[in-house]
Amino acid sequence: MRISTRTSISIRSCHVRRNGPHRSSQNAWKWVASRSSVELAGTGGWLLRNGKGLAYPTPAKSNKSMRSGTLIVLFQPNEERLLSAKAMIDDGLFQKITLPSVCLAQHCVPTKGGTIAVKPGRVLGYLDSLKFRLSEGARRHSCGTFHTGTDASIIPDYADFQLDVRTFSENTQKLAKAAVERIIRKECEVAGFPTTPRMVTVVSSPAIYNDAVATSQFTRVFEWYYGRRASEVVQEMPPDIVADDLVLLALPPGGMPIPYVYWNIGVTDPETWERVSREGELRDLPPTHSAIYAPAIEPTLRIVIEALALAALTFLQLL
Known part of the structure; x- marks a missing residue:
């Protein structure tokens, strides 16, 4: 089993704002390192995207003797403009890596922090x-x-x-x-x-259509892992009119389409989410890619690492 997971890199400067430690790249990366065995890291912009990609392979690495497969961690630059997947393919991506058996990707959205949204079938347009x-x-x-x-x-x-x-x-x-x-x-x-x-x-x-079989495996493991909290953490992903170029990474030239699972991770502070929900002000939350979009460090970073690690371990048949 060969698994490709995508974590994206935003190539732009990090704007420091006085609303959380994640807006200071130095403090943020120290925070990541202290919780994920990452000794040193550099940032081009967004903490969560780079941090999760660097941190989550640790569980798979620690189970090396049990592992049955290959994990490919793909750092994708400039994901927002939907140009980079094609650029990577044109640059010979599929000649440089072994074709994966399944592709995994997650995206951060301004929903309640600590939640995972996924479903089989079409999720993006x-x-x-x-x-x-x-x-x-x-x-x-x-x-x-x-x-x-x-x-x-x-x-x-x-x-x-x-x-x-x-x-x-x-x-x-x-x-x-x-x-x-x-x-x-x-x-x-x-x-x-x-x-x-x-x-x-x-x-x-193209639209994003999650593979039904792979998504079912993914969901079962998350329900098992979170136990009684599963209904709070794992939610059905609503269809969204936005797009993502992950699908291009699952379409190798001249080859069979690769099944994939794409899911969303909520990044809004849970207390803030509950308050704006009560007050009917959800539309006032900063949207993804906004200049004031500030994901809460906890529980967001913990759950993005858990999600990718669990997904990878699932398809490496370690769970």
Whole structure:
């Protein structure tokens, strides 16, 4: 059994805020090291993503004599833009590693800390990120700062804008994408544009469909591990219109699709979650990738390491 697990790296500076030790990279990494036998680590941005990837292989390593398989820990850079999985594949990823039997990935979301959300079947949607360029000569009705004009009195040669098309159905996605292109072309035609707008698909990501058999194995082990707390910790993952490029890592060129399990980990402080739930203010929680998105160290880091370790040990047949 060969297992590939993905942990993502955000390549950007760490913004230090006075709302928790995790916003100071030095203190945060000391915290990780003291709890996961990691002697030294460096951060490019997000503590949780790097920390879980460095820490969770420890249980598998400690059971080396019992292990029956190979664990591949894949650190994926720049996951947010959905460009890195394809870049890694184009750079020869599948020629550098043994093809795994199953892929595992988890993502942090602003739900209640200490919870794991998973379910078989479709959990994330399709995405096409489209970029349009509209070109026109210097006319009186031109808008000088529509895109990134340098000055209000300088008329640019073109205007760029970008939008995302997100759906849950492959057929609906194709129809919606075609409709967007058709509407923009017709509007430009009616407006008398001298050239046809140019459309480029910047990013395209298929939907995430969790493998039913692998997800069932995963869920059973978590229910066993958490025992009477299982109903509080393990929850059904609701379908989300967002996208993730994990699916590309499970589609080796010229090979059979690799089964995978993708799940979410809640990162909001439990007391904060209960309060905003009572007050009906869940929408006010900072969304993922927000500048003020600040996952609570506990219980988040503990459970992300437990989740990946348990999942890996499950498919290494050690549990």
